[in-house]
Amino acid sequence: MCPKFELTMQIPPYLVNEHYDDRYFDVVNAIEEAKHIFFRGTGIIDILSTAGQGRKEFRIGETGFGAGRLLIALMDFLDNCGITDIAIIYNSVELHPVTSERMASILEGFRTETGQLIDLLVRNYSRVEISRPGWHQIQLTRPFGTLTLNLWIGEALEMVQALTIPCDTWFLDGHGPKKNPSIWRRELLMAIGEKTVPGGTCATYTVAGAVRRGLIAAGFSVEQRPGFGGKKSVLKGLKL
Numbered sequence: 001m002c003p004k005f006e007l008t009m010q011i012p013p014y015l016v017n018e019h020y021d022d023r024y025f026d027v028v029n030a031i032e033e034a035k036h037i038f039f040r041g042t043g044i045i046d047i048l049s050t051a052g053q054g055r056k057e058f059r060i061g062e063t064g065f066g067a068g069r070l071l072i073a074l075m076d077f078l079d080n081c082g083i084t085d086i087a088i089i090y091n092s093v094e095l096h097p098v099t100s101e102r103m104a105s106i107l108e109g110f111r112t113e114t115g116q117l118i119d120l121l122v123r124n125y126s127r128v129e130i131s132r133p134g135w136h137q138i139q140l141t142r143p144f145g146t147l148t149l150n151l152w153i154g155e156a157l158e159m160v161q162a163l164t165i166p167c168d169t170w171f172l173d174g175h176g177p178k179k180n181p182s183i184w185r186r187e188l189l190m191a192i193g194e195k196t197v198p199g200g201t202c203a204t205y206t207v208a209g210a211v212r213r214g215l216i217a218a219g220f221s222v223e224q225r226p227g228f229g230g231k232k233s234v235l236k237g238l239k240l
């Protein structure tokens, strides 16, 4: 059986991004996978809990907003980690935005754990004019503080170039490099490196050689960490 046929046989079509013939995320463990790869991987809890009184803002960049699963997982994670009074600035980008109805369908599998967060995001996202390119903003109040989603509708490089303040960490979540080489291209990774604070971090699920080399060229030291679910290893980067 060819892999494409196998994929469409097993996964409901609305979970597959038709532009890349690839799933939005691991269907079974995506919330836990996000926590393992992206939140523990980038060390954000250590940074936030040792931040002290002076540190109020934490800036995150994400390549590939998709259905907002990482954002849901992040809010769930931070709501339950005991940190308060922090302002998360979440800069993300999406070239092919889904409708709010499709977002709700894609996230439906996590309703038992994160139903209220899904409703909150879908309600706010439904007011975003997704046919208009450029920045859109959603502001949310959470137990940990505030979360500002700055969502760029358009191409990832444009969004990175439009950032005026560098990020503390990056979640690189834009489909696998074989399915979508554009989001791993050298020019984009270099721009991400330039928009990362010294000592900042990045994480991704792919350990492909081209991605590792691209991140190193962009100024990150990279380290393979144990993976999650079906993934043997994942990647963490530290901006030198």
Ligand SMILES: C[S@@+](CC[C@H](N)C(=O)[O-])C[C@H]1O[C@@H](n2cnc3c(N)ncnc32)[C@H](O)[C@@H]1O
Residues within 6 Å of the ligand: 017, 019, 023, 024, 025, 063, 064, 065, 066, 067, 068, 069, 070, 071, 093, 094, 095, 096, 154, 155, 156, 157, 173, 174, 175, 180, 182, 183
């Ligand atoms: C794996 S999915 C993202 C999953 C998402 N982080 C989530 O947790 O729901 C990758 C997303 O990146 C978007 N994408 C791919 N290439 C892009 C590009 N060059 N610029 C902007 N978005 C892109 C795709 O349309 C897709 O929605």
